[in-house]
Amino acid sequence: MLKKVFPFLTWLPTAKHTLKDDIIAGITGTIIVIPQAVAFAMIAGLPPIYGFYTAMITPIIAALFGSSYHLISGPTTAISIVVYSTLIKFVNPETDLEGFVSLALVLTFLAGFFQFVMGLLRMGKLVNFVSHSVIIGFTAGAGILIAFKQLKHVFGIEIPQGSSIVEIVSYIASHISDTNWYVFIVATGTLLIALIIKLFIKPLSRYYMLLAMVLGSALAIFLGGDTNGIETVGNIPSNLPPFQVPNFTLNNIKLLSSGAMVLALLGLIEAVAIGRAIALHTHQKIDGNQEFIGQGLSNMVASFFSSYAGSGSFTRSGVNHQAGARTPMSAIFASVFLMVVLLLFAKYASFLPKAAMGGIILLVGYNLIDFHHIKQVYKASGRELIVLFITLFGTLFFDLEFALLAGILTSFFFYMERTSKPNIAVLGADKNKRLVNIIRDDETKECSNLKIVRIDGSLYFGSIEKISNYFSKLYDDNKIQYILIAADGINFIDLAAAEWLTNEIKKWQKNRGGIYFAGLKLVSQDILQKGGFVDKIGNNIFFDEKKKAIHEIHKKINKPCLEKVFDECKTK
Known part of the structure; x- marks a missing residue:
């Protein structure tokens, strides 16, 4: 000390x-x-x-x-x-x-x-x-x-x-x-x-x-x-600094x-x-x-x-x-x-x-x-x-x-302008069943019943607008029932984003299949936990790994997938 x-x-x-x-x-x-x-x-x-x-x-x-x-x-x-x-x-x-x-x-x-x-x-x-x-x-x-x-x-x-x-x-x-x-x-x-x-x-x-x-x-x-x-410069006094109260x-x-x-x-x-x-x-x-x-x-x-x-x-x-x-x-x-x-x-x-x-x-x-x-x-x-x-x-x-x-x-x-526009990538499975950005590989395939998106950036008051607009477009597409968010790139979620996220998830849970998270960091879940938001949206929508999330979500899907993209996909 x-x-x-x-x-x-x-x-x-x-x-x-x-x-x-x-x-x-x-x-x-x-x-x-x-x-x-x-x-x-x-x-x-x-x-x-x-x-x-x-x-x-x-x-x-x-x-x-x-x-x-x-x-x-x-x-x-x-x-x-x-x-x-x-x-x-x-x-x-x-x-x-x-x-x-x-x-x-x-x-x-x-x-x-x-x-x-x-x-x-x-x-x-x-x-x-x-x-x-x-x-x-x-x-x-x-x-x-x-x-x-x-x-x-x-x-x-x-x-x-x-x-x-x-x-x-x-x-x-x-x-x-x-x-x-x-x-x-x-x-x-x-x-x-x-x-x-x-x-x-x-x-x-x-x-x-x-x-x-x-x-x-x-x-x-x-x-x-x-x-x-x-x-x-003139005369310079030959003395030490004098004490003087400002x-x-x-x-x-x-x-x-x-x-x-x-x-x-x-x-x-x-x-x-x-x-x-x-x-x-x-x-x-x-x-x-x-x-x-x-x-x-x-x-x-x-x-x-x-x-x-x-x-x-x-x-x-x-x-x-x-x-x-x-x-x-x-x-x-x-x-x-x-x-x-x-x-x-x-x-x-x-x-x-x-x-x-x-x-x-x-x-x-x-x-x-x-x-x-x-x-x-x-x-x-x-x-x-x-x-x-x-x-x-x-x-x-x-x-x-x-x-x-x-x-x-x-x-x-x-x-703020940069961070308010987080990158949102749509993921699909390549020939080796690995999840990759669909724009990087023309051979990737998407499951017809599950939309997987990756958000690279934090969810806070400045970025809500872009993310909200993106999810509104997804909601307008009646074919999309379930969404899995690959959340590894989300560093934190603030109170404003937690409020919006809760309302969006509840809307999807009521009218569609639902929104799920995979790999969301504990520090990013802090506001959701302490603010009581998890109690409203359910703890069962959070998964540690994407593979486990895909497996569990497909158990809830009640209609066949158009193509067998994942092992869990059930086709006619």
Whole structure:
């Protein structure tokens, strides 16, 4: 019980044997997170220091209370853009930065609270219902959105805050003559340097973002820096995250609750998906509910230490695993080392040009577009492609909450549509007296007195219409007296289906021979038994095997079969 409440007690006693590997992985993680912390904070509309604070506090709590040994939490691209999109509706960071930060902390706590409660309620499997296509579409849309939002730092043009993609393109096109070419050279130069290191200098490719930012900063200094309008991120305080109670007012909670729920779900989806992806290689069992609790606690605690919302990071978690991390201590080491860096070297980070960050963020946005999986979805499924593009375009042109909800609902619609149309096959006997689908073998024969059908799918409120229509057609055929349902493929029967089934069986029992079942699973009989439906239709209509059912049904048939299809058939 103690290990369930404090999961770190499972691995902490063994961490002393893996210290070297975890320290190396932690150092690597610190190097990786420095440029990301600055970039993601800018995406969220916050000063760079808040990216550092989030990268210090969130990973420690998530590591202690999560379930994955390699997942690294902290600021992420998608989470940052959701934070910005949620808060910009209420306050503009350029005119009221203090108010923006205050709401960001409340939003972070609320998102963490929702995650924590969902974990306590054992709702970890919820993320399984968000289809892969929704995630691909959302991240691609977020990547494009991020890239367009950074164009003001690439061209050095003051684009109006809160502009849509169309407005950004229109504004740049009409003000292209205002471009600060020094800024443009720094931004594109940093981008090119990053690409060259990543693609052609493999030994350094892991640090391409950091190296590109350093060289981009050098390029900005060479071009004259502030003298030529190349702005820097400004002063970064050299201190640890200060304790600060978020501004919990009823009005703030009402304003931010819906956005916090979207943020909570997105964060959980990211974290669990990354944890499971790495677990495929490490063979570690991931506890989704514990991960919910870990992510929730990390955001709740972090909000009291001037940190904004975080989640699992694709990049840092992958690097952490590849760098040889053995336990969650690697995440804790990375956070501690980052604190040391901030205390000793914060003044150097203040020289980072916004243009260089803009160039890097363009690359971050591009990397979020998963062309491989988009192509795979395009080839594999038209319906999944629709889900993907609804989510993508919703992300680009509407609120992110709406985009995610639209994608999830569309995905559910297609799922319900598929399951509401179960396959119904008519079975006949082949020359070896085996029951097969009559459309697969032209030589199969049907008994004139017994119709055998196989239902592949569950009987529930959504599928009743199709099945009901099919049985109505069978009932209209006066020649059909008995029906045997091969029920091996029926996974469950809900209350609505049980009601319909009972009425249909009683109708056939009264006016015809009857309806019988063979091979119906015990779990599928659960509602029929507990709801008292079996008492109404009789327990004698259920058989374990089709052969036994055919034998018993033929005992009840009081007229000869036209052809001897089964051994039990009696002909003239």
